[in-house]
Amino acid sequence: MLEIVGYVMFVFAGLFFGLFGSGGSxxxxxxxxxxxxxxxxxxxxxxxxxxxLISIFGTIKHIKKSNLRINRIIFFIIPTLSFTAISxxxxxxxxxxxxxxxxxxxxxxxxxxxxxxxxxxxxxIFKFSNVNINFNYKTILVLIGIIIxxxxxxxxxxxxxxxxxxxxxxxNMNMKEAAATTLFIIMxxxxxxxxxxxxxFNFQFDWIFIITVLLSSLVGFLLGLYLLNKIKLNLIxxxxxxxxxxxxxxxxFIELL
Numbered sequence: 001m002l003e004i005v006g007y008v009m010f011v012f013a014g015l016f017f018g019l020f021g022s023g024g025s026x027x028x029x030x031x032x033x034x035x036x037x038x039x040x041x042x043x044x045x046x047x048x049x050x051x052x053l054i055s056i057f058g059t060i061k062h063i064k065k066s067n068l069r070i071n072r073i074i075f076f077i078i079p080t081l082s083f084t085a086i087s088x089x090x091x092x093x094x095x096x097x098x099x100x101x102x103x104x105x106x107x108x109x110x111x112x113x114x115x116x117x118x119x120x121x122x123x124x125i126f127k128f129s130n131v132n133i134n135f136n137y138k139t140i141l142v143l144i145g146i147i148i149x150x151x152x153x154x155x156x157x158x159x160x161x162x163x164x165x166x167x168x169x170x171x172n173m174n175m176k177e178a179a180a181t182t183l184f185i186i187m188x189x190x191x192x193x194x195x196x197x198x199x200x201f202n203f204q205f206d207w208i209f210i211i212t213v214l215l216s217s218l219v220g221f222l223l224g225l226y227l228l229n230k231i232k233l234n235l236i237x238x239x240x241x242x243x244x245x246x247x248x249x250x251x252x253f254i255e256l257l
Contacts, residue, residue: 006035007216014217016243017054017160017183018224019236025051025157026118026247033111034254040107041092044156045203049210051158052190054217055183061225062180069177075138076163076185079145080152081192087153088196108255114155115251121161122244140170152193158186161244168237175236176228 013027025047032043062068097106104112144166148159160182167178197203228236 002035006031007212009035010213010216011220011223013050014054014220014222015224015227016220017058017217018221018226019179019228019231019240025155026114026161026244029111029114029156030247030251033107040110044092044154045197046205046210046213047156048152048158048190048193048197049205050213050217051186052194053210053214054221055158055187055190057218058183058221058225059180059187062183065180067176067180068184069171069173069181070184073141073167073181073185075141076145076148076166077188079142080149080159080185080189083146083149084152084189084193085149085196087150088193089153089200091150092154110155111251111255114157115248115255117151117155118161118244118251119248121165122241122248141166148189152189156193158190160186161240164240179228 009027009031013025013031016027028047028050029043032038032046033040038046059068095106095109098104099106099109102109144162148162151157151162152159163182163185164175164178167173167181168175173181
């Protein structure tokens with residue numbers, strides 16, 4: 001019964017990707033850990049693969065709709081891919097399973113970090129819709145790309161809930177353009193991480209589970225794409241930010257308790 005709930009939740013994860021071009025991993029990670037009882041390493045690996053497959057499908061759909069804007073994202077891609085590799089190869093494996101100084105396990109520490117990142121991202125996109133840039137936005141995008149790469153390697157996320165707000169805030173993209181461009185960046189980022197998992201770490205995926213979850217997620221994704229053309233963009237932005245804020249608080253209190 002609990003697994004059925006998990007598969008239904010994967011539909012909502014796909015819905016996030018369809019509506020926002022991001023955010024699916026913020027649901028996927030908790031589902032895999034709290035419902036399917038996977039370790040943080042297994043959950044992040046499965047999340048990376050699922051996010052990669054969904055983002056490939058989504059990018060193709062958005063290209064057909066001419067929503068993709070890639071002229072300004074080179075400053076995202078290079079640092080993001082570089083630090084994703086560094087984080088997954090060196091940082092994640094070297095975090096001890098239990099941190100005595102903080103009296104906390106590796107899994108709980110990473111999930112608390114996860115909740116904080118989600119909260120900050122949700123707050124930023126809720127409070128602002130655009131920024132008057134009086135400085136070189138390229139520098140900001142490079143710094144954000146580094147942060148995304150680190151978080152992808154540590155938490156198994158595509159980083160879309162940071163990329164989408166950044167594109168809206170610093171490149172003046174609307175929500176549809178940001179969603180499409182975010183999916184493209186996520187596709188490249190997670191594809192690199194999956195290649196590392198398969199070649200360096202020789203991770204063995206349960207492909208039947210992957211296919212089942214992917215089909216559930218794609219149902220939600222197609223629904224999200226449909227709603228994207230029916231709902232006002234400003235309402236979508238507010239829905240996205242409020243959902244991020246609420247989910248971050250839920251994860252935070254689960255880990256504390």
